[in-house]
Amino acid sequence: MMGIPELFFYFFTIMVIGIGCIVAFSKNLLRSAFALFFVLFGVAGFYVLLGADFLAIVQIMVYAGGVNVLLIFGTMLTSDISTPKTSSLSFQGTLTVIAGVTLFVLLAIIINSGNWPTYVPGEMMPTTKDLGKLLLKEYVLPFEVVSFLLLAAIISAVVLVKKGD
Amino acid sequence: MDATLISIGLDPLTAKITSMVIISVIVLLAFVTIGGILTLVERRISGFMQSRLGPNRVGPQGALQWVADGVKLILKEDLIPEGADRKLFRIAPYFCLVGIFGTMVVFPWGKGVIVADLNVGLFYFISITALVVFGVLMAGWSSNNKWSLLGGMRAAAQIVSYEIPVGMSLLVPILISGTLSMGGIMASQGWLPWEWMVFKSPFAVLSFIIFFIGSLAEANRTPFDLPEAESELVSGYCTEYSGFRYAVFFLSEWANLFVLGGLTTSVFLGGGNLPGALEGFTILSVLVYLAKVAVVIFVVIWLRWTLPRFRIDQLMSLSWKYLLPGAFIAFLGQAAYMLLTQHTPIVQSIIAVLMFLVFVFVLIRFGLKVRVSINEQRIPVNSPASNVS
Numbered sequence: 180m181m182g183i184p185e186l187f188f189y190f191f192t193i194m195v196i197g198i199g200c201i202v203a204f205s206k207n208l209l210r211s212a213f214a215l216f217f218v219l220f221g222v223a224g225f226y227v228l229l230g231a232d233f234l235a236i237v238q239i240m241v242y243a244g245g246v247n248v249l250l251i252f253g254t255m256l257t258s259d260i261s262t263p264k265t266s267s268l269s270f271q272g273t274l275t276v277i278a279g280v281t282l283f284v285l286l287a288i289i290i291n292s293g294n295w296p297t298y299v300p301g302e303m304m305p306t307t308k309d310l311g312k313l314l315l316k317e318y319v320l321p322f323e324v325v326s327f328l329l330l331a332a333i334i335s336a337v338v339l340v341k342k343g344d
Numbered sequence: 345m346d347a348t349l350i351s352i353g354l355d356p357l358t359a360k361i362t363s364m365v366i367i368s369v370i371v372l373l374a375f376v377t378i379g380g381i382l383t384l385v386e387r388r389i390s391g392f393m394q395s396r397l398g399p400n401r402v403g404p405q406g407a408l409q410w411v412a413d414g415v416k417l418i419l420k421e422d423l424i425p426e427g428a429d430r431k432l433f434r435i436a437p438y439f440c441l442v443g444i445f446g447t448m449v450v451f452p453w454g455k456g457v458i459v460a461d462l463n464v465g466l467f468y469f470i471s472i473t474a475l476v477v478f479g480v481l482m483a484g485w486s487s488n489n490k491w492s493l494l495g496g497m498r499a500a501a502q503i504v505s506y507e508i509p510v511g512m513s514l515l516v517p518i519l520i521s522g523t524l525s526m527g528g529i530m531a532s533q534g535w536l537p538w539e540w541m542v543f544k545s546p547f548a549v550l551s552f553i554i555f556f557i558g559s560l561a562e563a564n565r566t567p568f569d570l571p572e573a574e575s576e577l578v579s580g581y582c583t584e585y586s587g588f589r590y591a592v593f594f595l596s597e598w599a600n601l602f603v604l605g606g607l608t609t610s611v612f613l614g615g616g617n618l619p620g621a622l623e624g625f626t627i628l629s630v631l632v633y634l635a636k637v638a639v640v641i642f643v644v645i646w647l648r649w650t651l652p653r654f655r656i657d658q659l660m661s662l663s664w665k666y667l668l669p670g671a672f673i674a675f676l677g678q679a680a681y682m683l684l685t686q687h688t689p690i691v692q693s694i695i696a697v698l699m700f701l702v703f704v705f706v707l708i709r710f711g712l713k714v715r716v717s718i719n720e721q722r723i724p725v726n727s728p729a730s731n732v733s
Contacts, residue, residue, distance in 0.1 A: 183360060239471045239474060247478075252481070302465075335540075
């Protein structure tokens with residue numbers, strides 16, 4: 180007997196893999212960018228199924244609502260996007276193959292070696308409080324380092340724009 | 345609901361899915377009706393403000409005009425322009441609709457009347473509207489039209505930039521109530537005006553102002569309706585749309601107005617809270633809530649027919665140079681305020697009552713001024729006086 184979580188799991192899996200193929204193989208760059216949205220959305224669905232509600236919303240807000248919109252925005256400003264010279268299926272060199280295979284092997288090793296919790300909660304528990312405590316107590320140094328990195332990125336972007344004047 | 349369906353002989357899974365579908369249909373119907381009625385309300389109010397009649401022929405006082413409009417739009421031919429990206433053109437309106445409809449999941453219609461009180465409800469509310477940006481961008485690009493493209497890009501730039509001050513300003517209510525769930529935020533307020541979130545501290549007022557301006561911009565309302573500025577861009581991203589797809593855009597725009605009013609009410613204006621003696625009257629709570637939403641919607645419509653449109657650079661500098669720093673100040677200030685007054689709740693209440701009194705004073709002064717201008721400038725509709733110039 181399949182429950183609702185299982186149904187949704189298969190739904191999201193098919194969505195992420197199927198639409199991921201469109202992202203990778205579509206000849207139209209902009210359609211790939213639009214399709215990426217569904218992939219990101221499906222990943223958010225996985226987070227919900229794992230009980231990480233806050234993470235799921237962050238995924239939608241930051242990746243689907245922010246990064247992907249900016250990506251499309253940038254694509255729209257590119258000239259001649261509808262007629263690419265080469266399909267994204269074309270062979271792009273030995274180094275790319277090596278990089279891809281290495282990444283895949285690395286991910287497979289990590290996924291197989293780690294002792295991942297497979298517990299699926301029946302009821303959604305609030306995760307925000309614990310996340311906040313962890314971020315601001317235990318992991319405050321990495322958190323601050325990351326925010327410092329972002330600050331540096333913002334300042335350098337402003338400097339680059341200012342130089343253009 | 346599940347239990348009722350199981351008792352009439354359905355297995356749990358089917359019962360669960362059926363009840364989900366039924367609730368969705370009810371909410372969708374409410375959503376469509378509200379969106380339709382609001383188009384009429386806006387046109388009537390704008391008619392009143394401009395000394396003209398507005399739609400008043402279909403039904404009593406034009407009350408059925410929105411049904412007639414809907415039928416007309418559905419019967420019209422659904423044109424797709426030559427050279428458009430047909431697939432994207434077809435699905436774009438539904439992104440806008442789903443983005444707005446999705447917020448209905450966490451919409452607190454009153455005390456205890458909520459489809460799903462998520463633990464991260466407020467956050468969900470502001471992130472699911474990302475779908476609207478998406479639909480607008482898609483419509484703008486797939487129309488293969490300069491005006492549409494410009495409208496879509498303006499909309500994306502505007503909504504993405506205003507999302508940041510809106511999100512930051514909502515941190516203040518989250519700080520005060522200590523929860524992200526819509527029901528929890530509503531429960532942390534009282535029914536008296538000085539128990540509302542907006543009067544809880546001076547910084548809450550600041551965050552309310554920033555939130556309100558920012559969400560006007562996110563809902564593409566005048567003075568921030570640059571994505572469909574008709575004097576510059578024909579009608580922006582929906583230029584090429586006709587028939588049912590145009591109706592969907594239209595509907596989601598006006599439903600967005602309701603969503604704006606609803607979020608403002610439930611987070612800042614006390615939601616559907618009732619006095620302790622009346623606790624438990626759910627229908628009364630819903631009515632109180634809807635009345636507050638109606639007031640907010642009236643203010644938004646009023647702003648639309650009063651203020652001129654911004655320029656795009658003014659729009660961007662308002663967001664990044666004024667609203668965003670303001671939201672940071674509100675957040676830090678609120679944190680400091682809570683630290684200073686956490687052991688003296690009496691001081692907090694006194695400040696809240698004082699702020700409410702100041703607000704009433706400002707409102708009365710403003711009302712007197714408005715009354716003078718209404719009395720002096722009112723021209724009877726369709727009277728000979730209106731032809732004198």
